[in-house]
Amino acid sequence: MSDAAIDDIVALLPPLLTSIDALAFVQRYLNPPDYDAVLEAAGAPDAALREARTQLGDWPERLQHVRAALDAASDAALGAFDGLRSAPEQPDGIRAAYRALRLAPRAQEALYPLAANLPPVSQFFLDPSVRSDDALQARLDGVKAGDETGVMHVDNEPGSRGGFSMYVPEYYTADRAWPLVMALHGGSGNGRAFLWSWLRDARSFGAIVISPTATGGTWALMGDDTDTPNLARILSAVRDRWNIDANRLLLTGMSDGGTFSYVSGLESDSPFTHLAPVSASFHPFLVEAADEQRLHGLPIHVTHGALDWMFPVQLARQAEQALAAGGARVTYREIDDLSHTYPREINAPLLKWLAER
Numbered sequence: 001m002s003d004a005a006i007d008d009i010v011a012l013l014p015p016l017l018t019s020i021d022a023l024a025f026v027q028r029y030l031n032p033p034d035y036d037a038v039l040e041a042a043g044a045p046d047a048a049l050r051e052a053r054t055q056l057g058d059w060p061e062r063l064q065h066v067r068a069a070l071d072a073a074s075d076a077a078l079g080a081f082d083g084l085r086s087a088p089e090q091p092d093g094i095r096a097a098y099r100a101l102r103l104a105p106r107a108q109e110a111l112y113p114l115a116a117n118l119p120p121v122s123q124f125f126l127d128p129s130v131r132s133d134d135a136l137q138a139r140l141d142g143v144k145a146g147d148e149t150g151v152m153h154v155d156n157e158p159g160s161r162g163g164f165s166m167y168v169p170e171y172y173t174a175d176r177a178w179p180l181v182m183a184l185h186g187g188s189g190n191g192r193a194f195l196w197s198w199l200r201d202a203r204s205f206g207a208i209v210i211s212p213t214a215t216g217g218t219w220a221l222m223g224d225d226t227d228t229p230n231l232a233r234i235l236s237a238v239r240d241r242w243n244i245d246a247n248r249l250l251l252t253g254m255s256d257g258g259t260f261s262y263v264s265g266l267e268s269d270s271p272f273t274h275l276a277p278v279s280a281s282f283h284p285f286l287v288e289a290a291d292e293q294r295l296h297g298l299p300i301h302v303t304h305g306a307l308d309w310m311f312p313v314q315l316a317r318q319a320e321q322a323l324a325a326g327g328a329r330v331t332y333r334e335i336d337d338l339s340h341t342y343p344r345e346i347n348a349p350l351l352k353w354l355a356e357r
Contacts, residue, residue: 002059002060004057004058004059005059005060005063005066005067008055008056008057008059009066009070009118011052011055012049012052012053012056012070012074013070013118013120013121014048014120015045015046015048015049015051015052016049016052016070016073016074016077016111017120017121017124018045018048018049019045019046019049019077019078019081019107020073020077020104020107020108020111020124021045022042022043022045022046023042023077023080023081023101023103023104023107024104024344025038025041025042026038026039026042026084026101027101027104027341027342028338028341028342028343028344028345029041029337029339029341030097030098030101030339030341031307031309031339031341032094032309032339035087035088035093035094035097036088039084039085044081046078046081049074049077049078050078053074066114066117069110069111069113069114070111070114072106072107072110073107073108073110073111074107076103076104076106076107076110077103077104077107079100079103080100080101080102080103080104080107081100082100083096083097083099083100083101083103084097084100084101087100102193104196105192105193105194105195105196105197106193108125108196108199109151109192109196111124112125112151112199116143116170122140125199125200125203126200126203126204127200127201127204127205127348129204129348130205136204139171140170140171143170143171144170148168148172148241148242149168149169149170149171149172150167150168150170151165151166151167151195151199152165152166152167152168153165153192154166156190156191156192156212156213157192158190158192160213161213161214161215161216162212162213162214162215162230163191163212163213164191164210164211164212164213164234165191165192165195165210165211165212165213166195166208166209166210166211166238167195167198167199167202167203167208167209168208168242169202169203169206169207169208170203171206172208172242174242174243175243176243177243177244177245177246177248178206178207178208178242178243178244178245179206179207179208179245179248179249179250179351179354179355180207180208180209180210180235180238180244180245180248180249180250181198181202181207181208181209181210181250181252181350181351181354182210182212182231182234182235182249182250182251182252182272183195183197183198183209183210183211183252183253184211184212184214184219184251184252184253184254184256184257184258184260184261185211185213185214185253185254185257186253186254186255186256186257186279186342187217187218187219187255187256188217188218189254189257190213191210191211191212191213192211192213194211194254194257195209195211197254197342197344197347198211198347200344200347201344201347201348201351202351204348205348205351207351207354208238208242208244210234210235210238212230212231212234214227214260215227215230218256219253219256219257219259219260219263220260220263221256221259221260221263225263225264227260227264228263228264228267231251231264232271235249246273247273248273248274248354248355249271249272249273249274250272250273250274250275250276250350250354251264251265251270251272251274251275251276252275252276252277252278252350253277253278253280254278254279254280254342255278255279255280255281255310255311255340256280256281257278257280258277258278258279258280258281259277259280259281259282261275261276261277261280262275262277262280262282262286262319263286266286266287266289266290266291266294266295266298267290267291267294268291268293270294273299274298274299274300274301274353274354274357275298275299275300275301276300276301276302276303276350276353277300277302277303277319278303278304278342278343278346279303279304279305279308279310279311279338279340279341279342280302280304280311280315280316280319281311281315282311282315282316282318282319282322284318284322286322287322287323287325287326290326292326292327295323295326295327295328296326296327296328297327297328297329298327298328298329299328299329299331299353299357300323300328300329300330300331301330301331301332301333301350301353302316302319302320302323302330302331302332302333303316303333303334303335303343303346304316304333304334304335304338305334305335305337305338305339305340305341305343306334306335306336306337306338307336307337307338307339308338308339308340309339309340310340311340313334316332316334317332317334320332329357331353333346333349
């Protein structure tokens with residue numbers, strides 16, 4: 001690299017990574033009554049990012065792909081902050097905030113290809129608990145994504161339905177079976193964005209993640225179920241290509257995705273060995289309609305926020321009782337400071353639970 005490019009990267013990366021982390025903080029703690037306090041706690045790392053952008057010089061042609069990635073990630077992060085700060089002025093305030101946060105995974109998607117060559121980016125996409133793990137670092141050093149590893153998208157461009165995105169750790173080898181997570185986005189979401197809720201943990205702890213997009217506007221919670229056959233098709237295609245542990249197949253999801261993990265995962269012929277709904281709705285009929293043999297002994301991990309304003313926490317408490325009475329092996333986790341958002345801190349415990357059950 002040229003000295004000018006190195007200087008620019010050194011100046012730009014810290015505020016960019018800090019800004020993306022701050023957006024993750026807002027996403028995690030976003031709760032309508034606390035909106036102003038959450039934004040204040042997140043601070044203004046975007047100010048330093050804007051300043052660093054103004055100082056960037058000219059780069060040689062051979063480094064323009066790096067510059068383009070950093071520009072795209074910065075634009076997305078800055079756009080997210082702009083949207084968050086203007087949201088209270090919009091007629092649909094909180095919805096405008098959620099729309100702004102959709103830019104956060106775009107920033108991560110733009111930045112991730114640089115992880116193979118820029119150590120600070122590689123470290124960013126690891127759980128803090130393993131950033132000093134020499135063995136993991138040795139597996140990652142010098143390894144670039146190929147046709148069989150890294151981030152992949154199959155018929156999952158923005159606005160499309162029914163495709164999927166996935167992540168296979170760059171250090172994947174076919175000589176052992178790998179745990180698999182099928183992660184379902186929330187209502188009006190898409191799998192391409194939701195993948196980034198899981199990538200850091202999958203990369204850190206060694207799991208393959210599939211993040212599909214619903215065939216309709218949201219998951220098939222009413223009417224004809226076109227999503228369960230699509231999930232089966234996707235899973236079959238992935239199992240044909242990668243060595244997947246048949247005893248470690250987790251179906252999880254957020255909000256409508258969590259509810260659909262009940263709907264689909266409790267079917268008698270479901271291939272998934274573990275279910276983990278997050279911030280999901282629940283109706284006792286889901287247990288009443290479930291196959292008794294399927295439910296008996298089935299490991300189910302229920303996560304819900306005490307502050308959830310969309311699906312009150314009482315629904316999760318009822319789910320725990322009904323599922324346990326039906327014979328499932330239920331693990332229940334209620335998070336005191338969680339509203340109706342995705343708690344990324346549960347991913348590592350879920351992977352550990354998946355390995356142990």
